[in-house]
Amino acid sequence: MPAARTATGEPMQIAEVAARTELPLRTIRQYEDCGLVVPSAASEGGFPLYTEADVARLMVIRRMQPLGFGLDETRELLTSVDRLAADLPGTDGELEPAERDALAARVRRYEEAAAARVADLRAQLARAEEFATSLRTRLTT
Numbered sequence: 001m002p003a004a005r006t007a008t009g010e011p012m013q014i015a016e017v018a019a020r021t022e023l024p025l026r027t028i029r030q031y032e033d034c035g036l037v038v039p040s041a042a043s044e045g046g047f048p049l050y051t052e053a054d055v056a057r058l059m060v061i062r063r064m065q066p067l068g069f070g071l072d073e074t075r076e077l078l079t080s081v082d083r084l085a086a087d088l089p090g091t092d093g094e095l096e097p098a099e100r101d102a103l104a105a106r107v108r109r110y111e112e113a114a115a116a117r118v119a120d121l122r123a124q125l126a127r128a129e130e131f132a133t134s135l136r137t138r139l140t141t
Contacts, residue, residue, distance in 0.1 A: 036075060
């Protein structure tokens with residue numbers, strides 16, 4: 001049962017991940033091939049298994065696509081977010097302040113670009129709705 005598996009944090013097979021993310025199996029495999037997502041575990045038989053973190057990463061990718069972000073942009077954003085998440089002050093993993101600032105600025109630029117693209121899509125949707133309404137009006141008059 002998928003809900004029980006995810007509640008326990010047990011790794012999932014690709015079919016479960018595909019169902020949860022609404023991404024085709026082939027697309028998930030393509031993301032693996034280009035390094036956007038790497039399954040966190042493997043079954044005894046060597047089949048890839050995915051964690052909640054892997055699913056969350058796939059959802060980021062899925063959400064970027066309708067906004068027109070390409071694979072290179074997606075990779076750049078994910079790499080930046082990963083590096084910021086791995087920043088552990090007081091350890092060898094601590095980022096230099098300049099690098100931390102550059103990564104944060106890059107993520108901020110993506111957030112701003114996403115917001116602008118969402119606004120553009122809303123405007124396009126409003127025009128499309130106006131068009132559909134005008135056609136309905138013509139049919140009813």
